[in-house]
Ligand SMILES: NC(=O)C1=CN([C@@H]2O[C@H](COP(=O)(O)OP(=O)(O)OC[C@H]3O[C@@H](n4cnc5c(N)ncnc54)[C@H](O)[C@@H]3O)[C@@H](O)[C@H]2O)C=CC1
């Protein structure tokens with residue numbers, strides 16, 4: 137014998153009921169079973185509301201009751217052919233007549249006791265189960281209607297009656313023994329030994345099913361609902377939550393206590409006592425295996441779920457007068473009990489200086505008053521401080537029976553929370569080691585759940601939440617590149633990259649679920665676009681509070697770079713091609729790196745030098761492995777190399793510079809390249825990465841920007857003015873060519889000093905053959921002494937740069953894994 141229970145959502149309308157019938161048809165070949173039904177979805181609430189309305193003299197209950205009656209007729213007429221309807225119609229009519237009378241009575245005497253409410257509520261299940269009993273006959277089942285009031289005996293604690301199991305078990309066994317056929321049972325309702333109608337409290341229909349399962353020693357109990365079992369976390373907060381295949385009874389109780397509302401602990405008890413397996417199944421996805429709950433789980437998995445409880449406040453009771461005083465806890469908890477406050481979590485350190493208690497927010501004022509009253513004299517004479525309240529808290533809990541004697545679970549929990557900058561206010565773990573709970577701020581709840589979920593269940597799967605400032609040439613190329621790789625990274629590398637914030641210098645926009653990158657709008661065209669404000673952008677990023685957030689700066693802006701410390705303080709990683717932070721003040725450069733290290737987040741800037749070429753990483757590896765850089769000789773500007781190599785082909789200089797800009801090789805302002813500033817910044821960064829304390833003053837830079845072109849209204853005017861210097865540049869080139877040389881704009885760093893400028897090189901020099909946007913870097917080090925280490929390749933352009941930025945973002949996925 138198997139017991140199946142279908143909840144209100146499964147029988148909310150004819151379409152859903154047909155799904156239930158098809159599930160029952162499939163059961164026919166699988167042995168004997170009985171079925172428990174809840175009231176049709178929402179009916180109980182409507183009945184109770186009508187009663188409350190009648191109780192306060194609000195006659196609108198009459199229309200609501202009429203509508204409810206109609207709904208029942210509609211359902212029965214759609215399920216039962218006309219020739220079989222009459223007895224069912226009569227049954228329903230009589231029940232609604234009774235209800236009318238009851239409500240009228242309430243309306244007249246303005247009295248509605250718990251007993252009356254139970255009686256009113258009982259109509260929901262009586263109606264649904266009766267209609268479904270008859271409808272199932274039409275489907276070919278030999279059904280028997282079971283009004284559970286006949287067999288479940290309880291005391292008369294209306295609203296939450298206690299079951300008299302010995303009597304109930306006998307009555308159920310007798311009933312089943314004497315009545316062949318498929319029993320269709322009303323959930324939720326029972327009766328007292330005086331024949332009064334009672335109800336079984338929250339999730340009462342589940343309880344009914346468990347009572348029958350226990351009384352009949354059922355082989356299993358199936359709870360059919362509208363979700364596919366118990367999930368690893370709340371799917372509304374954790375998008376990657378998934379169904380837990382198997383749970384022990386204890387784990388299921390812990391999880392449901394902390395928010396997995398699929399099953400209510402008390403309802404499991406009768407089945408649990410008999411070791412009856414419970415399946416949680418989805419009526420709308422019957423093929424889904426759902427969750428099996430039983431006494432044992434052979435999977436050996438340590439953590440099964442991460443659940444939470446919102447709306448919590450912390451009470452801190454502290455003072456020197458608490459230390460080594462016997463009876464303090466008894467008085468605290470006695471006072472709370474007397475005030476009817478439910479204690480959710482308790483934590484006391486061994487110093488005994490303070491006791492921390494978590495309670496529901498709506499009970500905190502009462503709790504504070506009760507404790508302060510209890511310790512009035514201690515507070516007065518300073519032995520104890522007034523009770524401190526920390527509001528707006530939430531509890532997150534990792535649950536799993538196999539934590540027992542398995543070191544590392546709590547370590548993982550607090551590492552994940554710490555890495556994501558989530559402050560833990562209190563901790564509790566019982567010696568049963570079934571649950572580790574941490575109190576965090578309500579604002580951090582979603583982030584905490586996601587961080588823990590990832591740490592425990594998705595160690596192979598990572599979601600990176602990107603906030604991109606600078607949707608210009610590189611930024612747009614980056615979005616395109618992520619869009620084209622997004623699915624493959626998810627599928628093959630378990631890496632999900634989502635962009636939640638985009639901005640240019642004028643507008644910013646955010647998307648909670650991540651922008652659709654294949655059709656990503658420009659910031660100004662996105663829904664909810666607003667004027668750009670850097671502080672507000674960062675504040676929004678902080679308030680979205682995702683775990684694994686990444687701030688990508690694709691601007692050339694000093695203002696953006698100036699806010700990196702704030703970003704890192706918020707434990708958000710930074711990826712950037714922007715050189716401003718690393719080529720600015722030396723102390724700031726060092727402090728940013730230190731801060732990133734301290735906060736445990738990455739600050740990656742491979743594209744600061746030579747775009748996507750692996751220059752910074754290589755240099756960092758050399759330094760980490762103990763090498764020493766003696767000399768760096770390099771062509772570090774893709775645009776300058778393009779300009780001087782293309783110029784050889786005979787085009788006017790100003791025209792080649794314009795082409796370099798059009799090809800996306802130059803800085804937003806090409807004078808940054810021509811002036812040598814860009815190369816100056818790069819050689820400075822390389823020097824600093826080589827552990828040399830370089831300042832910008834240590835670099836001698838030869839600018840190629842003619843004096844009258846330095847100050848112009850805009851870039852266009854600069855190009856116009858540059859034209860006037862074409863002849864002078866052609867002469868420079870001709871002189872070099874005459875000497876059999878080529879012009880290369882390069883940087884040399886040696887002995888703590890750097891030089892940046894134009895050189896005429898003969899064919900013996902490695903830079904002689906460079907073409908287009910090529911960069912080339914020669915590292916002469918203690919290890920690479922006789923022959924330098926050489927890195928060469930395109931060092932500018934949208935695609936190679938965006939690819940480098942993208943690679944840094946992907947690297948974050950691996951780093952934090
Ligand atoms: N073009 C290339 O080959 C390479 C470029 N880079 C670096 O990449 C960065 C971006 O370069 P491009 O995309 O070419 O520049 P761009 O001028 O095309 O785009 C810059 C974007 O940043 C935005 N922006 C500027 N200031 C801002 C602020 N304060 N707040 C918000 N947004 C702001 C602009 O509106 C624009 O959307 C620069 O730092 C550049 O040095 C690095 C390596 C190679």
Ligand SMILES: N[C@@H](CC=O)C(=O)O
Nearest residue numbers: 773774775802803932
């Ligand atoms: N303008 C730069 C691009 C990247 O830093 C260059 O020309 O190399």
